[in-house]
Amino acid sequence: MNWILVCPYRRLQPERGVAALVEDEPVAVFRLHDGTLRAIGNVDPFTGASVLSRGIVGTRGDAPTVASPLHKQVYDLGTGVCLDAPEVRVPTYPVRVRNGLVEVGWAPC
Amino acid sequence: MRLVVVGNGMVGHRLVSALRDRDPGGTWEITVLAEETRPAYDRVRLSAWFDGEPLDLPAVPGVEVHLGEPATALDPAGRKVFTRDGAYGYDELVLATGSYPFVPPVPGTDLPGCFVYRTVDDLEALRAYAEGRSTGVVVGGGLLGLEAANALRTLGLATHVVEFAPRLMPMQVDEAGGAMLRRHIEDLGLTVHTGRSAARITEGQVVFADGGIVRTDLVVFAAGVRPRDDLARAAGLAIGARGGIVVDETCRTSAAHVHAIGECAELGGRVYGLVAPGYAMAEVVADRLLGGTATFPGADTSTKLKLLGVDVASFGETTGPLDVTFTDPATRVYAKLVLSDDAKTLLGGVLVGDASAYPTLRACLGGPLPAPPLSLLAPAGADARRPLPGAAQVCSCNAVTKDTILAAIGSGAADVAAVKTCTRAGTTCGSCVPLLKGLLAEAGVAQSRALCEHFDHSRQELFDIIRVRGIRTFSELVARHGRGRGCDICKPVVASILASLGTGYILDGEQAALQDTNDHFLANIQRDGTYSVVPRIPGGEITPDKLIVIGEVARDFGLYTKITGGQRIDLFGARVEQLPKIWRRLVDAGFESGHAYGKALRTVKSCVGSTWCRYGVQDSVGLAIELELRYRGLRAPHKVKAAVSGCARECAEARGKDFGVIATEHGWNLYVGGNGGFRPRHADLFLSDVPTDVLVRTIDRFLMYYIRTADRLQRTAAWLECLDGGLDHLRHVIVDDALGLCAELDAAMAAHVESYVDEWRSTVDDADRLERFVSFVNAPDAPDPSISFGVERGQRVPVAR
Numbered sequence A: 001m002n003w004i005l006v007c008p009y010r011r012l013q014p015e016r017g018v019a020a021l022v023e024d025e026p027v028a029v030f031r032l033h034d035g036t037l038r039a040i041g042n043v044d045p046f047t048g049a050s051v052l053s054r055g056i057v058g059t060r061g062d063a064p065t066v067a068s069p070l071h072k073q074v075y076d077l078g079t080g081v082c083l084d085a086p087e088v089r090v091p092t093y094p095v096r097v098r099n100g101l102v103e104v105g106w107a108p109c
Numbered sequence B: 001m002r003l004v005v006v007g008n009g010m011v012g013h014r015l016v017s018a019l020r021d022r023d024p025g026g027t028w029e030i031t032v033l034a035e036e037t038r039p040a041y042d043r044v045r046l047s048a049w050f051d052g053e054p055l056d057l058p059a060v061p062g063v064e065v066h067l068g069e070p071a072t073a074l075d076p077a078g079r080k081v082f083t084r085d086g087a088y089g090y091d092e093l094v095l096a097t098g099s100y101p102f103v104p105p106v107p108g109t110d111l112p113g114c115f116v117y118r119t120v121d122d123l124e125a126l127r128a129y130a131e132g133r134s135t136g137v138v139v140g141g142g143l144l145g146l147e148a149a150n151a152l153r154t155l156g157l158a159t160h161v162v163e164f165a166p167r168l169m170p171m172q173v174d175e176a177g178g179a180m181l182r183r184h185i186e187d188l189g190l191t192v193h194t195g196r197s198a199a200r201i202t203e204g205q206v207v208f209a210d211g212g213i214v215r216t217d218l219v220v221f222a223a224g225v226r227p228r229d230d231l232a233r234a235a236g237l238a239i240g241a242r243g244g245i246v247v248d249e250t251c252r253t254s255a256a257h258v259h260a261i262g263e264c265a266e267l268g269g270r271v272y273g274l275v276a277p278g279y280a281m282a283e284v285v286a287d288r289l290l291g292g293t294a295t296f297p298g299a300d301t302s303t304k305l306k307l308l309g310v311d312v313a314s315f316g317e318t319t320g321p322l323d324v325t326f327t328d329p330a331t332r333v334y335a336k337l338v339l340s341d342d343a344k345t346l347l348g349g350v351l352v353g354d355a356s357a358y359p360t361l362r363a364c365l366g367g368p369l370p371a372p373p374l375s376l377l378a379p380a381g382a383d384a385r386r387p388l389p390g391a392a393q394v395c396s397c398n399a400v401t402k403d404t405i406l407a408a409i410g411s412g413a414a415d416v417a418a419v420k421t422c423t424r425a426g427t428t429c430g431s432c433v434p435l436l437k438g439l440l441a442e443a444g445v446a447q448s449r450a451l452c453e454h455f456d457h458s459r460q461e462l463f464d465i466i467r468v469r470g471i472r473t474f475s476e477l478v479a480r481h482g483r484g485r486g487c488d489i490c491k492p493v494v495a496s497i498l499a500s501l502g503t504g505y506i507l508d509g510e511q512a513a514l515q516d517t518n519d520h521f522l523a524n525i526q527r528d529g530t531y532s533v534v535p536r537i538p539g540g541e542i543t544p545d546k547l548i549v550i551g552e553v554a555r556d557f558g559l560y561t562k563i564t565g566g567q568r569i570d571l572f573g574a575r576v577e578q579l580p581k582i583w584r585r586l587v588d589a590g591f592e593s594g595h596a597y598g599k600a601l602r603t604v605k606s607c608v609g610s611t612w613c614r615y616g617v618q619d620s621v622g623l624a625i626e627l628e629l630r631y632r633g634l635r636a637p638h639k640v641k642a643a644v645s646g647c648a649r650e651c652a653e654a655r656g657k658d659f660g661v662i663a664t665e666h667g668w669n670l671y672v673g674g675n676g677g678f679r680p681r682h683a684d685l686f687l688s689d690v691p692t693d694v695l696v697r698t699i700d701r702f703l704m705y706y707i708r709t710a711d712r713l714q715r716t717a718a719w720l721e722c723l724d725g726g727l728d729h730l731r732h733v734i735v736d737d738a739l740g741l742c743a744e745l746d747a748a749m750a751a752h753v754e755s756y757v758d759e760w761r762s763t764v765d766d767a768d769r770l771e772r773f774v775s776f777v778n779a780p781d782a783p784d785p786s787i788s789f790g791v792e793r794g795q796r797v798p799v800a801r
């Protein structure tokens, strides 16, 4: 597992995402209300646009979620599953904070 | 067995559909002979044809309708009806031939420019002729005449109404009501001539019996109707003294196997000129044809005038043993209740200027009063709504009682639409729809108003909670009044409420996390993840220098450029990291955010107006700019669009807007509640001929009241349609200040105007705020590799994926 530097933790706003390039892949990193982080693929599978980091963060039941800003499908930020179309899912990535810096895990296949 | 129906009007259509409903086995084969060439339509709403509204009545399957094939003769002995092309034998025959408009027998009525007002064809001819002409006269000051006069007015003609009787609507309202009505009608700019009759029509003028003259381009006769009894008369059927085919209470005529219903029938010496008695007759005949024993129950002759802006209603008796009246010259309201001599039973009444109590009062006709008379009559008396008795007739057009409606609700009808289909209540003139809503609520089937899984409240309730409790963050709100951490439904709603309440820059602090992506980046997201940029161009007016700046910015950033439908320019294809650079240049050249991304004021469209246009009567551009600058940045439940036209030709399409202003010789007319889009609706006239300060104050209140009370994503049109009491209620609140809210609404708007700052200027001037405009946090200037462009007609466009 390689850990790729994304940005200082303080750049992240609560309940908002940012996009980062991780080995040329666009990844969306979110800071939840409790301060923990989640990372999923940034590409909206329905349109191919690289936009999921710009969606609204919230919850459905207990699951933390993001809604695509284009057509509002909602994704579980823990599993990457699209809750409005469970056959669709986006990749998820490990994410951690070290020395105040956010890093996304990348496993070369 | 074969049934032939002559006449495919409202009543004939009702007979056929009632019979088909109740005769699923198809005992009757039905043939309808129709003179008109269009399928049956709703004549009561005829005037709505000018607004392009569909009038068609639902088609009845399994009926043979011969459009454009009038019956020409009738042979009751041989049981045959004849048309130009053939003969139809019958077992039973129903005549439903309606009325023809009465045209007074004076010289000149056959000249071009003379019209009647009865069919869609009449309206089509009238509209075509009125095009480019300026004056019209309506002969007849009754219900129909005033409706026709309003139509002429909306066609842009200076309109005169001539009435032989000493007051308007002599059949419905009494002397004092007529006087109040006249004042209202004159306020609308119509010229009223009562106590006068037309003696002669000549080319270009109407000459009165008293020798006076009015110059006019056209004349509409709306002086009453006469039963179409010619067919029956020629066949030797009994005809009433003043016309009408004589029928008994089962609607049988003097000839065996021949019935007559609707406006062509005379029952007990009386011909009914309204649709409700006709429908009742249709139901009787349908029942009898299937072996029933129904008889005509007698009829309600209540009416409510639909003349825009002035409410007039009359029901039951208009004078009687005991009259209670209420007159308020200031608000121009006149009301009267006719009571039995023990003052306990409601026998009838007249309402002018405010008819909000009409549905309730009409439903109480013949029964005890639900509240003391004066509390019902005084304006806002409708708020004194009391439960109606079960036998009260809620829908008089279709004779549906409260009990019938409650039964339908009990068996599952859960909204107004369902109640309409089950009971027919509310499907004709629509005036009882507010009562249907009330009954649904009374029966406890109000729909859940919960916004989403995080809040059990409606938007309006959240607005009040936030305002009254002074809540300033989503976290506080959801912790105290909701659950979870919100979603893409409730967060933007709360963001919009906070913005409407003036909480400053929308991306500061926690508010940033609430905004939809468009508001978050102050631009409109496109299919490929790029954004469009729409600078504000107030009123659509722009200098050449500013146009050049837009052109240069578009060229330098390679943006696709298009003129929008809202009189401004949209620049498409900006990547997120380009937005601040683009706006730096636009802000420096004096541009501001156009809020194309926000649920907020969009544009105030204008026509060129009196500055240049040879027809313009006011400076429409000047007012549009003033209004756009006043309301710019105002966030609302949905977007808000407006327009100002410089004269009645309406080149700015103001009646298609949330609020629209049309210049008159004397000031401005204000229209509210229009929109284009998914379900187009023309705005309703709200104020006439007012000066600019009254206009602006009223729009202020209209917008603030809308912002406080509308649902999420509810445009003003839908809001007004759902508002209990509709336009009348709105008038009470924002003109008469019946709820004492106006000072608060005024203050809220003053605070908005005071605190407005351009969002893009506050963004480009602040390094922290600019931080979010990067493509990737770890490669801020790397363009998103998934974005690529092709070229179409010389401009960049997204490559289709």
Ligand code: SRM
Pocket: B524, B525, B526, B532, B533, B534, B562, B563, B564, B565, B566, B567, B568, B569, B570, B596, B602, B603, B639, B641, B656, B657, B674, B675, B676, B677, B678, B679, B715
């Ligand atoms: C750009 C423009 C089309 C154009 O090229 O002319 C446009 C573009 C969009 N319209 Fe529109 N509308 C535009 C004029 C109109 C008009 C005409 C007008 O304003 O005179 C209408 C009908 C009038 C009306 O709204 O009453 C119109 C009715 C809609 C509707 C339907 C609203 C409704 O109540 O039914 C939507 C959908 C919505 O808002 O929910 C919509 C939504 C949209 C959105 C925001 C859809 C979206 O979410 O992506 C489009 C994005 C704009 C962008 O990216 O900049 N647009 N849209 C026009 C921008 C005008 C401006 O200067 O701001």
Ligand SMILES: Cc1cc2nc3c(=O)[nH]c(=O)nc-3n(C[C@H](O)[C@H](O)[C@H](O)COP(=O)(O)OP(=O)(O)OC[C@H]3O[C@@H](n4cnc5c(N)ncnc54)[C@H](O)[C@@H]3O)c2cc1C
Pocket: B006, B007, B008, B009, B010, B011, B012, B013, B033, B034, B035, B036, B043, B044, B045, B046, B047, B069, B070, B071, B072, B096, B097, B098, B099, B117, B118, B119, B144, B147, B228, B231, B261, B262, B263, B264, B272, B273, B274, B275, B276, B278, B304, B429
């Ligand atoms: C502008 C306007 C507004 C109105 N507003 C209201 C209102 O608010 N409330 C209300 O209660 N009423 C209102 N009315 C009156 C209402 O429309 C009539 O009461 C209702 O239409 C009567 O229905 P009907 O079927 O008897 O006659 P109609 O609807 O007139 O239908 C008769 C049909 O028979 C056809 N016909 C006639 N002779 C023949 C023949 N020989 N062969 C074949 N076909 C023939 C005619 O062409 C016509 O289509 C309004 C009327 C108008 C014009």
Ligand code: SF4
Pocket: B607, B608, B609, B610, B613, B614, B615, B616, B617, B620, B645, B646, B647, B648, B649, B650, B651, B652
């Ligand atoms: S609406 Fe405006 S542009 Fe159109 S004719 Fe009237 S003043 Fe002229």
Ligand code: FES
Pocket: B394, B395, B396, B397, B398, B425, B426, B427, B428, B429, B430, B431, B432, B433
């Ligand atoms: S009273 Fe006219 S539709 Fe109900």
